[in-house]
Amino acid sequence: MLKLLLITILSTNLLSSTLMEPTSFSKDLYKENILDGSYNDDIDHPNKFLDFKIGERVATPEQISEAILSWANQSNRMIVKEYAKSHEGRPLYALFISSPSNLAKLDEIKKNVNLLADGENTNANKARALINDLPAIAWMAYSIHGNETSGADAALASIYHFIASNDEETIDMLDNMLIIIDPLMNPDGRARFAKSLEQYRGTAPNYDDQSLIHTGDWPYGRTNHYFFDLNRDWIYVTQPETRGRVELINEWKPQILVDAHEMGPQDTFMTGPPREPINKNIDRDLIKWGNVFAQDQGNAFDERNWRFYTGEWHEDLYPGYSFYVQFRGTLGILYEQSRMAEDGVKRPEGTIQSYKESVHHQYVSTMVNLKTLKENSKAMYRDFWEGRKYNVSKDSKYANQTFVILPTENIGRLKTLIEKLQFQDIELYKNNKPILVKNVLKQSGDIDDNFSIPVGSLIIPNRQAEAPIIAAMLEFDAEIDESVLVKEKQANLRDGSSIMYDTTAFNLTMMYGLPSITVPENITNNLSPWEFNQTNYEIDKDALMWSVDGNDDRSVAFAARLMELGVEVRIINKSTSLSGHELSRGSVVVLGMDNPFMTDLHMLVEKIARNLELSVVSIESGFGPEELPDWGGEHFNLLERPKVAILSHEGFNSYDVGVSWWSIDHHLGIRHSQINKSIINYADLRRYNTIIIPSGGSLSKNNKTILTDWVKQGGTLIAHNGSVRALTSEEGVGNVKQIQNSFDKSNNFNIDLQREIYALSDEIDYESVLGNKVNTEISYPWETSKKKLSQKELEDRDKWQSLFMPSGSFVGARTDQKHWLTFGSTEILPVLYSNYPVLMTDKNSQAAVRIGEIIDSPENNEVKVLNWSTIPSGKDINIRMSGLVWPEAAQRIANSAYVTRERLGSGQIILFSGEPNFRGSTLGTNRLWLNAVVYGAGLGTSKKLNL
Numbered sequence: 010m011l012k013l014l015l016i017t018i019l020s021t022n023l024l025s026s027t028l029m030e031p032t033s034f035s036k037d038l039y040k041e042n043i044l045d046g047s048y049n050d051d052i053d054h055p056n057k058f059l060d061f062k063i064g065e066r067v068a069t070p071e072q073i074s075e076a077i078l079s080w081a082n083q084s085n086r087m088i089v090k091e092y093a094k095s096h097e098g099r100p101l102y103a104l105f106i107s108s109p110s111n112l113a114k115l116d117e118i119k120k121n122v123n124l125l126a127d128g129e130n131t132n133a134n135k136a137r138a139l140i141n142d143l144p145a146i147a148w149m150a151y152s153i154h155g156n157e158t159s160g161a162d163a164a165l166a167s168i169y170h171f172i173a174s175n176d177e178e179t180i181d182m183l184d185n186m187l188i189i190i191d192p193l194m195n196p197d198g199r200a201r202f203a204k205s206l207e208q209y210r211g212t213a214p215n216y217d218d219q220s221l222i223h224t225g226d227w228p229y230g231r232t233n234h235y236f237f238d239l240n241r242d243w244i245y246v247t248q249p250e251t252r253g254r255v256e257l258i259n260e261w262k263p264q265i266l267v268d269a270h271e272m273g274p275q276d277t278f279m280t281g282p283p284r285e286p287i288n289k290n291i292d293r294d295l296i297k298w299g300n301v302f303a304q305d306q307g308n309a310f311d312e313r314n315w316r317f318y319t320g321e322w323h324e325d326l327y328p329g330y331s332f333y334v335q336f337r338g339t340l341g342i343l344y345e346q347s348r349m350a351e352d353g354v355k356r357p358e359g360t361i362q363s364y365k366e367s368v369h370h371q372y373v374s375t376m377v378n379l380k381t382l383k384e385n386s387k388a389m390y391r392d393f394w395e396g397r398k399y400n401v402s403k404d405s406k407y408a409n410q411t412f413v414i415l416p417t418e419n420i421g422r423l424k425t426l427i428e429k430l431q432f433q434d435i436e437l438y439k440n441n442k443p444i445l446v447k448n449v450l451k452q453s454g455d456i457d458d459n460f461s462i463p464v465g466s467l468i469i470p471n472r473q474a475e476a477p478i479i480a481a482m483l484e485f486d487a488e489i490d491e492s493v494l495v496k497e498k499q500a501n502l503r504d505g506s507s508i509m510y511d512t513t514a515f516n517l518t519m520m521y522g523l524p525s526i527t528v529p530e531n532i533t534n535n536l537s538p539w540e541f542n543q544t545n546y547e548i549d550k551d552a553l554m555w556s557v558d559g560n561d562d563r564s565v566a567f568a569a570r571l572m573e574l575g576v577e578v579r580i581i582n583k584s585t586s587l588s589g590h591e592l593s594r595g596s597v598v599v600l601g602m603d604n605p606f607m608t609d610l611h612m613l614v615e616k617i618a619r620n621l622e623l624s625v626v627s628i629e630s631g632f633g634p635e636e637l638p639d640w641g642g643e644h645f646n647l648l649e650r651p652k653v654a655i656l657s658h659e660g661f662n663s664y665d666v667g668v669s670w671w672s673i674d675h676h677l678g679i680r681h682s683q684i685n686k687s688i689i690n691y692a693d694l695r696r697y698n699t700i701i702i703p704s705g706g707s708l709s710k711n712n713k714t715i716l717t718d719w720v721k722q723g724g725t726l727i728a729h730n731g732s733v734r735a736l737t738s739e740e741g742v743g744n745v746k747q748i749q750n751s752f753d754k755s756n757n758f759n760i761d762l763q764r765e766i767y768a769l770s771d772e773i774d775y776e777s778v779l780g781n782k783v784n785t786e787i788s789y790p791w792e793t794s795k796k797k798l799s800q801k802e803l804e805d806r807d808k809w810q811s812l813f814m815p816s817g818s819f820v821g822a823r824t825d826q827k828h829w830l831t832f833g834s835t836e837i838l839p840v841l842y843s844n845y846p847v848l849m850t851d852k853n854s855q856a857a858v859r860i861g862e863i864i865d866s867p868e869n870n871e872v873k874v875l876n877w878s879t880i881p882s883g884k885d886i887n888i889r890m891s892g893l894v895w896p897e898a899a900q901r902i903a904n905s906a907y908v909t910r911e912r913l914g915s916g917q918i919i920l921f922s923g924e925p926n927f928r929g930s931t932l933g934t935n936r937l938w939l940n941a942v943v944y945g946a947g948l949g950t951s952k953k954l955n956l
């Protein structure tokens with residue numbers, strides 16, 4: 010009896026003789042067999058690697074790996090390729106499954122599919138022969154979100170089915186198909202979720218989708234080690250899982266890519282083609298094929314009495330999903346199974362949907378889609394071939410378009426861009442002579458009739474093999490139909506909802522803050538393949554100082570890494586020229602005299618520069634000619650080593666926590682602590698001089714008091730988005746206000762804004778200034794406007810405008826080029842903007858970055874009123890750069906601050922209205938943030954003398 014009880018309890022994985030036996034088992038809910046064919050006994054059944062029957066519970070990443078590696082030895086129908094290792098060291102596998110004879114010629118198959126993709130050099134006869142020979146190729150990928158587990162369990166069953174099945178239909182499929190299975194796309198996230206399943210397991214099965222066993226806990230299993238959503242990373246390619254995967258998929262050019270997810274627990278199953286908005290760069294043939302696959306899949310579900318739907322919330326504008334493959338000619342197919350932990354979920358109709366059934370849905374979908382592919386592969390190849398020819402044809406919509414990234418000193422950032430483009434096999438060129446072009450589209454939206462492309466620009470003609478993805482990644486605006494905008498506006502007004510599922514702007518040059526233009530012609534003359542100039546490590550042991558260029562983002566890491574090694578480092582806050590070297594604002598210098606006890610300082614400088622592949626120069630003289638800064642003056646500021654903490658855990662946005670953590674590890678590689686917010690009331694905060702508060706909404710009054718006291722003692726507090734809302738609310742910690750609380754002082758805010766705008770003007774009335782008589786005709790900026798809005802009018806407008814806030818669009822921001830927070834930033838910076846707190850600063854706080862580009866508009870001879878602010882005569886303001894920014898939202902955020910900085914006691918508070926490190930890819934705003942993190946302790950606080 011005891012033995013029997015033990016076995017029963019074992020099956021729920023809990024070992025204690027003091028617990029009651031459950032009254033029922035979830036494994037009894039669903040009696041269907043997932044694997045019901047005739048199988049070869051030489052291949053181990055998946056149950057052998059699990060301590061349960063396949064589909065009944067969640068296989069761990071370790072169990073999946075063990076099965077794969079064992080099967081690789083047992084089967085001649087499968088070749089395993091490890092394409093990446095996760096941050097936590099777990100392997101990611103792609104399994105190439107086909108007949109042994111196909112597997113023997115994998116290289117030839119790969120060569121042939123790439124020949125078929127060559128629309129330029131492969132002729133029609135050759136293409137026909139290739140199509141005839143090629144097997145169908147499928148890429149089947151599962152569980153990219155770690156807590157959406159059923160896909161990977163279905164993958165395990167599918168792998169076994171294909172390598173062990175004796176039935177003729179399967180053997181025929183393998184003769185004609187290459188099935189590449191990517192069974193587990195996010196092993197770290199799955200391991201985290203599997204651990205929480207283990208952690209929250211009780212004796213009885215739990216069918217309540219609100220319980221911890223179903224939800225897991227912060228930061229949840231969806232994301233990878235650094236809390237990145239891997240299904241938003243496919244064009245940004247920041248994570249190792251994505252890097253290995255994208256490279257391999259692009260080598261193989263599969264015909265379909267299945268991406269199996271899960272969605273809300275009370276939902277059913279979703280698949281099939283998306284609804285509008287659909288990115289216009291996707292070949293419409295793929296939508297046609299999507300319907301063919303969905304019809305077959307739907308029939309299979311109907312037969313089994315399983316409910317499903319297509320379309321609805323599934324749109325396809327953003328190119329960074331797994332569906333990036335659709336820009337390369339591969340059909341993307343999404344599965345969304347209702348999500349449940351392994352016990353199953355109770356539903357309103359009174360039934361319980363079991364985990365095993367959800368695995369079965371994914372398994373059947375896999376089998377049906379593969380059969381549909383087998384039947385239609387040749388016709389799909391013909392469409393693919395047509396598409397590839399179109400991409401390089403002179404009649405395509407891409408034929409007369411070239412993207413140009415203008416020359417930049419920010420080599421580190423340019424390298425990142427180039428790497429992302431090269432992942433997509435995009436050909437890159439450089440011009441060796443200036444090129445005159447007409448009707449150039451600028452990032453601001455303005456058209457320049459005549460433009461000379463400077464030597465050394467990065468030139469990307471759109472007419473090339475990968476034309477659609479080039480356009481998707483680089484065109485400033487993704488085209489959205491008017492009918493979509495109408496629906497969106499109706500949804501915004503009706504109930505504050507949106508029909509847009511992700512950001513509406515994503516082009517890489519704005520993401521990276523790199524100025525670029527679009528030229529309406531195919532540029533081909535005077536180009537050579539892109540290559541970088543050599544990195545110079547010009548280290549003279551006896552130099553007075555060594556310097557790296559502040560325009561390069563990697564200069565921040567250079568400073569941070571040296572400071573961590575105990576080196577005293579300075580930064581130049583005004584550009585100068587020393588010993589014939591041009592040193593830009595923000596350049597980092599290491600002085601021998603600051604570090605009298607560092608032996609071999611020059612070797613350390615060289616080592617760090619080589620680590621970062623960053624050019625460094627040696628300087629013999631500290632004299633800057635004429636008015637340029639010299640080394641002993643006020644422009645050579647001593648930095649202070651940042652000692653960084655990131656507040657973390659429950660209540661914070663895990664993406665924003667994760668990306669802040671990742672950016673320090675990835676961009677800087679310095680020590681820092683993530684600390685649990687729940688301990689800040691008693692933690693010793695003196696260990697840190699820089700505290701980052703990621704976006705969230707959970708700062709209590711007591712938290713704020715403690716942090717304020719810490720700031721006053723000399724700390725640098727950096728906060729993002731949701732936490733900025735908390736810090737600038739009624740019981741805020743500084744002078745910055747949110748717009749809706751500022752209308753009683755609108756005039757004052759505007760006067761301080763005009764001060765800032767006029768401080769940039771280089772026009773004065775010279776005669777009037779030198780006149781002796783008092784001028785009674787002076788015009789004051791706030792008096793010249795006729796129409797002023799009352800506080801009530803401003804409040805009403807604000808309520809209405811706030812209904813239309815963007816959800817991921819680029820707006821132009823002007824950067825204060827005298828402020829240290831903007832080192833390395835262009836004057837106009839594209840900022841990814843969403844429903845962020847709209848920040849107001851007056852003379853008590855600084856706006857290092859403000860929304861809106863002030864432009865000259867000579868025909869505009871009146872002061873314009875824009876809500877609380879005024880635009881001087883002769884000027885205008887540009888806001889929208891890319892994506893959906895309703896005019897009402899543009900009015901609301903115009904002239905508000907994106908980054909503020911204010912002094913408090915001996916310390917400072919730096920607020921980012923948004924999330925500056927979004928997806929590890931908004932490198933323009935990421936640089937502002939890195940400046941804050943690394944330079945804040947030295948530049949914005951009172952210097953501390955250690956006596």
Ligand SMILES: [Zn+2]
Nearest residue numbers: 154157270271
């Ligand atoms: Zn998902």
